[in-house]
Amino acid sequence: MRIAVCVKQIPDPAAPYELDPETHFVVRPEDQVLDDTDRYGVEVALQLAEAAGDDASVTLVSMSPSGSLQGIRQALAMGADKAVIVDDASLRGADALTTSRVIAAAIGREGYDVVVAGTESTDGYTGVVPQQIAEVLGAPSLTFARKVEAVDGKIRIERQTQAGYDVVEAAPPVLLTVTSGAVEPRYPTFKGIMQAKQKPIDTLTCTDLGVTADNQQVITSVDPVPARQAGEIVEDEGEGHLRIVAMLEEAKVI
Amino acid sequence: MVRYELSDEHEAFRKVVREFAEAEIAPHASDWDRRHHFPVGTVRKMGDLGLFGLPFPEEYGGAGGDFTSLCVAIEEIGRVDQSMGITLEAGVGLGINPIATFGSKEQKQRWLPDLVTGKALAAFGLTEPDAGSDAGATKTKATLDGDEWVINGTKAFITNSGTPITSLITVTARTGPEEISSIIVPAGSPGLTVEPPYEKMGWRASDTHGLVFDDCRVPAGNLVGERGHGFQEFLATLDDGRIGVAALSLGLAQACLEASVDYAKSRVAFGAPIGRNQGIAFQCADLEVMVDASRLLTYRAAALKDAGRPIKQAAAVAKLYASEAAVTATRIAAQIHGGAGFIEEGPIARYYRDAKILEIGEGTSEIQRLVISRGLGLPVA
Ligand SMILES: Cc1cc2nc3c(=O)[nH]c(=O)nc-3n(C[C@H](O)[C@H](O)[C@H](O)COP(=O)(O)OP(=O)(O)OC[C@H]3O[C@@H](n4cnc5c(N)ncnc54)[C@H](O)[C@@H]3O)c2cc1C
Numbered sequence: 001m002r003i004a005v006c007v008k009q010i011p012d013p014a015a016p017y018e019l020d021p022e023t024h025f026v027v028r029p030e031d032q033v034l035d036d037t038d039r040y041g042v043e044v045a046l047q048l049a050e051a052a053g054d055d056a057s058v059t060l061v062s063m064s065p066s067g068s069l070q071g072i073r074q075a076l077a078m079g080a081d082k083a084v085i086v087d088d089a090s091l092r093g094a095d096a097l098t099t100s101r102v103i104a105a106a107i108g109r110e111g112y113d114v115v116v117a118g119t120e121s122t123d124g125y126t127g128v129v130p131q132q133i134a135e136v137l138g139a140p141s142l143t144f145a146r147k148v149e150a151v152d153g154k155i156r157i158e159r160q161t162q163a164g165y166d167v168v169e170a171a172p173p174v175l176l177t178v179t180s181g182a183v184e185p186r187y188p189t190f191k192g193i194m195q196a197k198q199k200p201i202d203t204l205t206c207t208d209l210g211v212t213a214d215n216q217q218v219i220t221s222v223d224p225v226p227a228r229q230a231g232e233i234v235e236d237e238g239e240g241h242l243r244i245v246a247m248l249e250e251a252k253v254i
Numbered sequence: 255m256v257r258y259e260l261s262d263e264h265e266a267f268r269k270v271v272r273e274f275a276e277a278e279i280a281p282h283a284s285d286w287d288r289r290h291h292f293p294v295g296t297v298r299k300m301g302d303l304g305l306f307g308l309p310f311p312e313e314y315g316g317a318g319g320d321f322t323s324l325c326v327a328i329e330e331i332g333r334v335d336q337s338m339g340i341t342l343e344a345g346v347g348l349g350i351n352p353i354a355t356f357g358s359k360e361q362k363q364r365w366l367p368d369l370v371t372g373k374a375l376a377a378f379g380l381t382e383p384d385a386g387s388d389a390g391a392t393k394t395k396a397t398l399d400g401d402e403w404v405i406n407g408t409k410a411f412i413t414n415s416g417t418p419i420t421s422l423i424t425v426t427a428r429t430g431p432e433e434i435s436s437i438i439v440p441a442g443s444p445g446l447t448v449e450p451p452y453e454k455m456g457w458r459a460s461d462t463h464g465l466v467f468d469d470c471r472v473p474a475g476n477l478v479g480e481r482g483h484g485f486q487e488f489l490a491t492l493d494d495g496r497i498g499v500a501a502l503s504l505g506l507a508q509a510c511l512e513a514s515v516d517y518a519k520s521r522v523a524f525g526a527p528i529g530r531n532q533g534i535a536f537q538c539a540d541l542e543v544m545v546d547a548s549r550l551l552t553y554r555a556a557a558l559k560d561a562g563r564p565i566k567q568a569a570a571v572a573k574l575y576a577s578e579a580a581v582t583a584t585r586i587a588a589q590i591h592g593g594a595g596f597i598e599e600g601p602i603a604r605y606y607r608d609a610k611i612l613e614i615g616e617g618t619s620e621i622q623r624l625v626i627s628r629g630l631g632l633p634v635a
Contacts, residue, residue, distance in 0.1 A: 073266070187274050189304035190267050190327075191317040197263065 001052040001150075001172070002059070004107045005045040005080065006117040006130065007038040009064045009071030013122060023093040024219040026123050032064070034071040037118035039078070039185035044148050044178045045116045046079045046186070051150055057081050061106050063091060063099055066203060076196035077188035084110060088205045088213075095217035100132030105209040108137060113172040114155060119144060119179055134175035142168050142176040148183075258550070258557035264326055271330040274303055283335035286459035287604050290451065293459065294418050297341060300331070301372015306345055310354050314366035321494070322556040325501035329552075332505025336608035337459035339502045340615075341375075344413040344460075347495035348616075349376030352424050352436060356479030356487050361438065365422060374421035379409040379439075379465055380488055386410075387621050389426070390485060392434055394467065396427035401474045403427075403437055405445070409465040416448040416463040423465065426484045433482035437472060445470030456608035493566050495616045496573035497559060500552040503576035503612045506605060507548055510580075510587035511541040513602060517591055528590070537586045544583055548576035567629040574622035577612035584609040 009032035011017060018027040034042075042060070049056035060075050060083040072083050084106050091102065107115055115134070120127035134141035145157035146165060156169040160179055188196075206212055232247070234240045248254045260268075278299055286293055300306065308324040310316030317323070324346060332339030350369045353361055353376065368374035385391035394407025405427055409415075415423050420441045429435040439446055449464040479487050515538050518529030528534045551572040558565045584606040588595035595602040613619045627634045 070266070077266070077270075187270050187303050188266075189317060190263075190308055190319045190323050191304060191312070193263050193266050193270070194317075194319065 001049065001056040001113050002111055003045045003049055003056065004059050004061050004110060004112040004115045005038070005041050005075070006103060006115065006133070007042065007060050007062050007072070007075050008035045008121050008123075009033065009062065009067065009069075010035045010121065010123040017123070019222060020093075024222045025093050028065050028067065030067045032067050032071045034074040035118065035122050037120070037122055037180060038075065040178050040180050040182055041116045041118045042075045042078050042080060043183040043185040044145075044176075045114075047183065048114060048116075048148065048150055048155075059084060059110055059112075061103055061110070062086070063094070063102050063106070065092075069201060072201060073193075073196045074188065076199045076201075077192040078186055079188075079192060080199075082200045082202070084202045084204060086204050086206070086209065090206055090213045093215065094213055095215045096126040096128050097132060097217070098213050098215055100129050101136055102206070102209065102211050102213075103129070104133045104136035105211045106204060107133070109204075109209060113174075115139070115173075115175040117175065117177050119177045130175060130177045137173070137175070139173045139175050140170040142170055142174060145176050145178045146181045148176060148178060256554075256557045256561045256563060258554045260322065260326070260553065264322060267323055268326050268330055271303070271305070271327050272333075274299075275331050275334045279331065279338055280334040283337070283459070284598070284601060284604060286335075287337065288458075288598065290453075290458045292341075292417055292461045293338075296338065297375070297417075297419070298372055300338070300342060304371075305331075305342055306350065306372040307370030308346070310350065310366065310370050314354075314362060314370055316366075316370045320556075321497065321559040322553065325497060325552060325556045328498055328501040329505040329508070332502040333509045335459070336502065336506055336605075337457050339505060340457055340460045341414060343495070343498040343502050344377070345369075345372075345375050347498040348378035348491065349414060349424075351494055352378060352478055352487065352491050353438070355490070356436070356483075358475075360475070361478065365438070368421060374419050375414045375417055377412050377415035377420060377423040378488075378491065379412045379415065379423050379425040381410050381412070383408055383410045383464075387618055389488065390434070392426055392428055394425060394427040396429050396435065396437055398429075398474060399471075402471045403474060403476065405437065405439065405467040405470040405472065407467050409467075411452070411462055412465055414461050415465060416451065417461045420461075424478055425465075425467070426488055429481055429484075434484035435481050436478040436484045436487055438476040438478055439467075439470060439472050440476075443470055443472055454611075456604075456611055458607075492616055493569045494559065496569040496622075497552065497555045497565070499612060499616050500548065500555065500569075500572035500576040503573075503580035504545065504548040504552050506580040506609060506612070507541065507545045507576070507583040509601070510583040510605060511538070511545050513605075514538050514541055514587045514590045517594075521592075534590055537590060541583055541586060544579040548572075548579050551575050567626060570617075570622045570625040570629070573617065574619055574626065578619060580612050581609045 012033050045058045049058050058080040060080050063086040066087045117130035131141050142157045144160045146160045147158040154169045154171045155174050158165040159168050234243050304317050305327045307316035308319045309321050312318040328343050396403045396405045423439045445468050447466040452462050518534050521528045555568040555572040588606050591602045
């Protein structure tokens with residue numbers, strides 16, 4: 001079973017983000033980390049590969065400036081076998097559809113039975129890339145999986161819904177997106193970290209893949225979340241609760 | 255030249271262990287301490303992360319890593335919980351190390367796979383009620399009877415010797431008038447009594463017992479290394495262990511530094527953060543110096559060990575400085591925290607209680623000074 005996992009390197013969420021004033025995209029430092037939500041995808045892929053046996057492979061696919069490759073190495077250290085990165089200056093500020101075409105081309109070039117992705121990235125949040133990849137590849141997409149298993153040659157998932165969950169299955173080739181409830185991602189071991197240094201990382205350009213950036217979506221402006229206002233301290237002299245009830249009503253909370 | 259800068263891989267590993275320690279250990283450390291509870295499940299998780307196998311060959315399930323990576327792990331676990339830090343340090347440095355270094359092929363094959371994966375723990379029984387710093391005064395005796403050793407005597411303060419997953423204790427015993435040897439005593443051997451755990455001032459979630467050997471019989475093949483070489487062997491084991499204790503001390507000083515700087519910035523007295531007072535700020539500066547110096551000494555000793563160079567002096571220097579710095583650091587942190595540093599709701603009181611043993615275990619400060627003085631060629635007794 002050939003499993004491709006979509007992963008993204010993002011700036012460390014612990015550090016403040018900076019936006020490019022022109023493209024409104026996040027400025028990418030040299031050192032980026034693995035998007036936390038992708039750890040679930042990597043874990044699901046590793047578990048599927050472990051269940052499938054020896055000839056299963058897990059390939060990471062990512063479109064991003066390579067930088068120090070720190071984030072990719074984190075996922076390799078968890079146990080993925082290799083990585084394919086599409087790093088091309090023309091992709092700076094690529095929209096979701098371009099991103100999906102590029103990643104689909106990279107996955108198609110590698111060959112795959114199953115594609116695993118998170119539900120959305122922590123820095124971009126469009127939440128549409130995995131389904132668009134499936135569409136470009138012509139594969140069914142099983143989304144919002146809270147549980148994944150391979151049964152009788154098919155991939156079966158429990159799809160998280162508002163009311164409960166649906167059980168959905170499809171035969172490979174198939175794409176699935178996994179929620180953070182699906183699995184407990186493993187910690188990389190020191191052995192894994194040392195092995196990650198030796199694992200192959202292919203870097204491709206748009207020319208290698210025969211794709212061109214064709215952005216149709218532009219972010220026209222970005223408004224920051226308003227800074228939190230200072231709270232109001234209510235001195236309680238027996239009537240404090242009335243003032244609090246009034247405040248909650250004003251805020252339309254009750 | 256031996257470099258003691260950490261590699262990118264060591265730093266990446268530090269991040270992983272820190273994340274693990276903060277998620278799996280930090281939230282429970284105070285509760286385990288209060289209940290004197292040894293958390294077997296967490297030790298097993300440390301095993302899954304490969305921490306007990308770091309410096310050992312892949313052949314036996316180890317990581318094939320180095321001593322430096324072990325120090326990184328001990329430092330990071332010790333930064334949130336000294337009890338789990340010593341469980342790791344003693345498990346590897348005292349428990350596994352003698353068997354991995356001096357054991358026979360059969361002993362390694364039998365014991366190492368479970369030990370390096372944290373499924374089992376090993377202990378090292380050197381100290382006795384009447385032989386601590388003066389370990390050569392060991393009274394425990396082992397006599398060969400056919401194809402069995404018969405062991406009689408008492409050991410004191412033995413870490414990891416009575417946990418539910420303890421598989422063996424390597425004990426030092428007199429096998430002749432002028433000879434000491436090391437012998438593996440499997441847990442549950444007939445004639446071995448594990449006494450109830452000590453009530454300790456610190457390291458309360460760590461497992462420590464006295465042991466009594468009353469005609470305890472083990473196979474003759476359980477002799478570790480060479481008969482009569484037990485003394486040199488445990489001295490070598492302790493040299494390695496001292497670097498581990500330095501790393502554990504460093505973790506504690508680092509925790510004190512972080513907590514103290516945070517508190518000095520946020521605690522307000524007389525209308526300003528207490529860190530506005532030089533009396534407080536300069537103590538934080540001193541903590542920074544202690545942490546830096548401990549770090550350099552610890553990782554220098556680890557780098558020498560990894561390079562196969564002599565470590566006796568560097569290990570004693572690192573252990574002495576880092577453990578004394580850790581004790582000072584906890585005293586400073588408690589002072590900066592005021593009353594909050596004295597109550598058990600926060601971690602500072604636990605840090606303070608955990609520190610003192612660092613100046614005692616695996617060779618007291620006096621013994622380190624003795625080793626260092628001898629290294630200088632002084633005719634000290
Ligand atoms: C929690 C805990 C865990 C431990 N774990 C283990 C373990 O796993 N395995 C193990 O074998 N042991 C273990 N120990 C024992 C520990 O290593 C000893 O307590 C330590 O070596 C000191 O020995 P002692 O207690 O007999 O003190 P003593 O040797 O009696 O020392 C008393 C004092 O005299 C000083 N002193 C002694 N000789 C000299 C000298 N020549 N010059 C100057 N001063 C001197 C000492 O420095 C100390 O201040 C543990 C102890 C504790 C408390």
